[in-house]
Amino acid sequence: MLACLIGYFGDFDLAEEATAEAFAVAAQRWPGAGMPDNPGAWLVTTARHRAIDRLRRDRVLAAKLPLLAQQPQEAEDVMDGPPIPDERLELVFMCCHPALAIEAQVALTLRAVAGLTTEEIARAFLVPAETMKRRLTRAKSKIKVAGIPFGVPVASQLPERLAAVLAVVYLIFNEGYGDANPKTQTSRGPGLAADAIRLGRVLAGLLPAEPEVLGLLALMLLHDARREARFDGQDLVLLPDQDRSRWDWRQIAEARDLLDHALLDPALRARPTARGPYALQAAIASLQAETPLDWPQVAALYGELADRTGSDVVRLNRAVAIAEAGDPVAALAIVDGLDLPGYQYWHSTRAELLRRLGRTAEARAAYREALALARTVPDRRFLERRIAET
Amino acid sequence: MQYALLIYSKPGAAEALSADEREANHREYLDIKKLPGVVGGASLHPVESATTVRVQDGQTLVTDGPFADTKEVFGGFYLIEADDLDQATAIAARIPAARIGGSVEIRPVVIDRE
Numbered sequence: 001m002l003a004c005l006i007g008y009f010g011d012f013d014l015a016e017e018a019t020a021e022a023f024a025v026a027a028q029r030w031p032g033a034g035m036p037d038n039p040g041a042w043l044v045t046t047a048r049h050r051a052i053d054r055l056r057r058d059r060v061l062a063a064k065l066p067l068l069a070q071q072p073q074e075a076e077d078v079m080d081g082p083p084i085p086d087e088r089l090e091l092v093f094m095c096c097h098p099a100l101a102i103e104a105q106v107a108l109t110l111r112a113v114a115g116l117t118t119e120e121i122a123r124a125f126l127v128p129a130e131t132m133k134r135r136l137t138r139a140k141s142k143i144k145v146a147g148i149p150f151g152v153p154v155a156s157q158l159p160e161r162l163a164a165v166l167a168v169v170y171l172i173f174n175e176g177y178g179d180a181n182p183k184t185q186t187s188r189g190p191g192l193a194a195d196a197i198r199l200g201r202v203l204a205g206l207l208p209a210e211p212e213v214l215g216l217l218a219l220m221l222l223h224d225a226r227r228e229a230r231f232d233g234q235d236l237v238l239l240p241d242q243d244r245s246r247w248d249w250r251q252i253a254e255a256r257d258l259l260d261h262a263l264l265d266p267a268l269r270a271r272p273t274a275r276g277p278y279a280l281q282a283a284i285a286s287l288q289a290e291t292p293l294d295w296p297q298v299a300a301l302y303g304e305l306a307d308r309t310g311s312d313v314v315r316l317n318r319a320v321a322i323a324e325a326g327d328p329v330a331a332l333a334i335v336d337g338l339d340l341p342g343y344q345y346w347h348s349t350r351a352e353l354l355r356r357l358g359r360t361a362e363a364r365a366a367y368r369e370a371l372a373l374a375r376t377v378p379d380r381r382f383l384e385r386r387i388a389e390t
Numbered sequence: 391m392q393y394a395l396l397i398y399s400k401p402g403a404a405e406a407l408s409a410d411e412r413e414a415n416h417r418e419y420l421d422i423k424k425l426p427g428v429v430g431g432a433s434l435h436p437v438e439s440a441t442t443v444r445v446q447d448g449q450t451l452v453t454d455g456p457f458a459d460t461k462e463v464f465g466g467f468y469l470i471e472a473d474d475l476d477q478a479t480a481i482a483a484r485i486p487a488a489r490i491g492g493s494v495e496i497r498p499v500v501i502d503r504e
Contacts, residue, residue, distance in 0.1 A: 097475075145498050147393075147473075147475045148474065149473070149474035149476050151474075154476075
């Protein structure tokens with residue numbers, strides 16, 4: 001009921017207050033007048049009318065009044081009234097507006113679109129509930145005072161703004177996926193990854209013709225399908241060593257269907273956002289689920305992705321694929337040409353290539369550089385083992 | 391809603407332009423002033439002409455120049471009427487200073503209710 005009202009008004013406080021008022025009215029009226037035929041709809045409509053009354057007094061949201069004026073005036077009209085429109089897309093674009101700090105975008109999206117409580121979001125990001133509450137309050141207040149619109153951006157801004165929405169969803173996913181060892185993690189990891197996938201499904205339902213929306217959902221499903229196989233106790237298991245029987249093949253098949261649609265459907269292929277970063281990454285992840293792995297094809301996709309993103313991290317991955325395709329010398333030349341001194345995987349990739357080329361002293365030094373930057377326990381354990389073996 | 395678009399320029403950026411470019415910029419500023427929704431604004435003389443005033447214990451203290459050294463200098467502002475932040479942003483993005491090393495700060499204006 002709350003989510004429905006937030007979606008309807010795009011104002012969290014308003015929706016929360018109106019809901020509380022509707023329950024208060026019900027508590028007063030129902031014992032005498034009897035319960036209405038459809039109590040749920042009665043509550044929603046009563047809350048909606050309470051909120052409309054507030055909105056009318058609120059000049060900040062005056063632009064929404066023409067829309068609200070079309071709604072029935074009396075709570076008793078409920079059953080004949082028009083269905084409540086789905087305004088989740090407007091809500092998503094408001095929550096992920098670039099004028100909000102990225103942490104605020106993430107928190108608002110989880111609160112309003114995914115329906116998490118403030119306490120759940122605080123737990124997921126390991127901050128005190130009070131901190132998260134303040135963050136949300138500040139964000140809600142900025143939306144109101146700065147006039148951040150509740151609406152889908154104009155066509156000229158849509159690609160950029162949609163990219164911001166997808167970035168928020170992917171950030172939530174990675175926050176949950178990064179160290180989501182199902183054996184050692186509590187509610188943090190898998191919970192957020194699942195929330196992000198749920199958000200991805202909502203977006204795919206609302207924007208079915210956007211290739212990158214489908215690409216992102218496919219990408220998350222593919223990564224998440226391998227979650228159970230990524231750890232052996234405390235240890236990180238690399239892709240080639242993972243037990244494939246523990247992969248979720250149903251989820252992989254679903255992702256491949258989405259990806260086929262994004263890459264092959266003529267209408268979607270014709271869009272300027274076709275073969276974007278998410279679809280390309282999903283295509284790579286899909287290839288990685290195949291045996292034998294087509295490394296030259298993976299390297300080609302990384303090349304296309306690097307051209308689109310200009311990212312050195314992507315070039316690093318391309319080098320790994322080239323090495324796996326059988327050319328570690330060319331791979332090392334690419335890696336040495338990149339400038340990523342603060343990036344753990346640049347050092348560990350160099351180390352791996354040097355080790356394969358028999359340059360063990362240099363390899364060990366590079367592994368140590370990587371270890372100095374490693375943050376998670378599984379990463380550290382993996383690198384320490386490599387140093388001992390090299 | 392009413393917004394103030396506060397224009398900060400990078401010192402020297404305008405001087406680095408050719409005479410033609412400067413003239414074109416100037417015309418753009420005038421064109422923006424004529425846009426529907428733009429209700430006011432002003433362009434300020436360079437910061438060298440500034441005087442800072444503070445009042446301490448009832449005494450007016452006047453000093454030369456701005457108080458703080460900043461990388462960007464406040465050079466002027468527009469006052470606009472817009473439906474929402476996106477509309478305000480679209481106007482702000484047309485301000486020449488924003489693309490030659492400066493920036494535009496969008497601040498919603500407080501509406502006094504009598």
